[in-house]
Amino acid sequence: MEQFKKDIQLGLSNVPKTLPSKYFYNKKGDKLFQEIMSMPEYYLTNAEFEIFSQKTKELIHLLNLDKERHFELIELGAGDGVKTIELLKELITQGFNFSYLPVDISANALAGLKEKLHIVLPTLDVRTKQGDYFEVLAGIKETKKPKVILFLGSNIGNMLDDKAKSFIYQLGKNVLPDDKLLLGVDLVKPKEVVLPAYNDKQGITKAFNLNLLDRINEELGADFNLDEFDHQPEYTEEEGIAKSFLVSKIHQVVTIKSMGKVFAFKAGEKIHTEISRKYNDAILNNIIKETDFKLKEKLTDTKGYFADYLLVRK
Structure with a gap:
């Protein structure tokens, strides 16, 4: 307070x-934002959901994960997890060995997500983490397990470029070499x-x-x-x-x-x-050029409205 x-x-x-x-995000704000994501005008959710639901196998192939080694899938700002569930289902179907760690500042959002996942994916190992992203990452860095960090929904777009550079830099300091970051961003387009x-x-x-x-x-x-x-x-x-x-x-x-x-x-x-x-390749490369990440691949929706960029820790 x-x-x-x-x-x-x-x-x-x-x-x-x-x-x-x-x-913005108290209990009422959480509910209103869920309504925003369902609006026909709010193309961001549908565009990224298309990537996660229709290009799931391609996405997993890009992540280049080892089925024999347990990894941690960490989602920053997990919200209701509607897109991520598509990825989680396919990872389970393909027999990957992993834990899902959703991180959010909202205890209300995390409780709702955990309850949903218990119903939809009862075998999934879910470990919710409430709090500041970097404090949570610092606390789990020492596990030495491979990590895939999801930062979706163009949440990074809520930062000006200098702050985004610092944010990506700090992420790099809290993960290990070869750990991956899947970064969802809204692309530059007409007003x-x-x-x-x-x-x-x-x-x-x-x-x-x-x-x-x-x-x-x-x-x-x-x-x-x-x-x-x-x-x-x-x-x-x-x-x-x-x-x-x-x-x-x-x-x-x-x-x-x-x-x-x-x-x-x-x-x-x-x-x-x-x-x-809003982003394009040049803007994103400028943001990550002084960080520990390098850009590997990207997937876009069919309209080219949205992209999920795969970055790998050098």
Whole structure:
């Protein structure tokens, strides 16, 4: 709670104002994001699901795993695991010896995933890990077992390039040579495809963004009036970064009781809440060039909207 308070105070004191996207994910936020992933406009889920469901054997072949040696399949930000289940099923069918370690900051998401997997894949060895990615990886690095890390759903796209470079570098420091990283990324494409994914007709994405203000109200005693804020996404193909903002409709003042702070908003003032970086080979190679990983292969969906890149630790 103290870290939440510090992050919110810092973000709303910034010029321009910001709010960390990691705080989208409370119980209500988790549910809304599941709805987002089911939206017809949100092509990312369907595109990556196509890769995992229709190119599963090809994916396993690219991973070049040894059936005789036990390995750990570690998924960072596992969520509901809907795509990964397709891979897990095929790995079991082909007789691979492995454990599945889903990692997530949300205990609620992990509990739901473990319950689902117990029903769908009762023989699977599942070891849920709640917490910070690098703390979890550091804790299991010493097992010396081969590791395949999944970082799917273009979650890395929530980082600007410098932060993504640091993230991939730190991943390399927490795994061993020849360990693998399967990185799911959204590819650069026209705004006519991208923008509707962040501004659906049903208003689910808007509700997801506004829920962050609602959470601040509930947990920190703020008085944000959600009716006086709107959701605004922005994207150009040239920049390749989708951005989400909450925009104050009027001049207003918000009090956060637990901080004893008052924050003023001008009419039209933006709060930057999230980015979603889009990639191509050149952008990704630039990000990994000073890390311990090298790019080996990639698989894309039939429309070329999404790619899963295989990186190997040097």
